[in-house]
Amino acid sequence: MSARLEHKVAIVTGAASGFGRATAIRFARERARVVVVDLDEQRGSETIEEVCAAGSTGRLVVGDVSALDVARRVVGEAVEQFGGVDVLVNNAGIAQDDARDTWDAAEDTWDQLLRVNLRSVYACSRAAIPVMLAAGTGAIVNVASIAASVCTGGAAYAAAKGAIVSYTRHVAREVASRGVRVNCVSPGFMRTPMTTGERLGLDEAQQEERMLAFGQRVPMHRTGSIDDVADAILFLASEEAGYITGQELIVDGGYVVR
Ligand code: NAI
Secondary structure, three states: OOOOOOOOEEEEEOOOOHHHHHHHHHHHHOOOEEEEEEOOHHHHHHHHHHHHHOOOOEEEEEOOOOOHHHHHHHHHHHHHHHOOOOEEEEOOOOOOOOOOOHHHOOHHHHHHHHHHHHHHHHHHHHHHHHHHHHHOOEEEEEEOOHHHOOOOOOHHHHHHHHHHHHHHHHHHHHHHHHOEEEEEEEEOOEOOHHHHOHHHOOOHHHHHHHHHHHHHOOOOOOOEOHHHHHHHHHHHHOHHHOOOOOOEEEEOOOOOOO
16 A cells, blocks of 8 residues: 555644644655644654654744744745645644633633634634645644533633634535545543643653543543544545545544543
């Protein structure tokens, strides 16, 4: 079987860590050339090294993907270096803290969560879609969350993720006749630095305890891996999903239907 993204050019936002990095590497194994975008230059460079180690090539753009000028710079880099944009993965995002009453979040917190998690999807899509329409082909995969469907993650985070699902459907409908597909993946409780608690200062034993507790809430009795999400993103980005658009693929071990 030939590589699933042979001759394709992909942009992956938030690819210095977690799902984004796993997706960039997974894409590289399928021969895509990858533009990695992140705020974190050091870890973004490490992703590029892994993309090259996987047998492909990539470029790093450092910047905030919620800004339209950055989004346009990213698309410009893909076109200039690799000749186009076939796949856009809008993955960059930030978590809301676990405070109980998240409706009471400060205005800055609300604005930041909506800007990074939602505006970034709009900005990168707005920059990339004209290139895809001109080529008559393209696939966008947005990373939402089960927070769009069930109460987890905080009110502002859930509002942003729910909006991604609606935005996905709407844009998919608008561009369907012109060769561009738009879908989203909604991960459940997955093991990444966003969920383990390492950023909250938990030691390794506490992180394991936290992940075990998450896993016990899942019908499959485990948390998911970054590769579970990368595989779903790859499917929606590839020709195998050529007749699928406007959909939300939930990757959660059955949590939403429990
Ligand atoms: P992560 O924290 O490991 O990686 C996110 C990356 O995005 C980081 O490298 C960060 O520097 C980058 N980033 C953040 N803001 C940015 C900005 N404004 N511009 C450019 N880069 C930026 O996160 P993880 O867990 O891999 O999450 C990725 C996506 O998946 C997020 O959208 C998150 O909301 C979503 N998600 C995560 C779940 C989980 O269990 N970890 C569950 C459901 C959804």
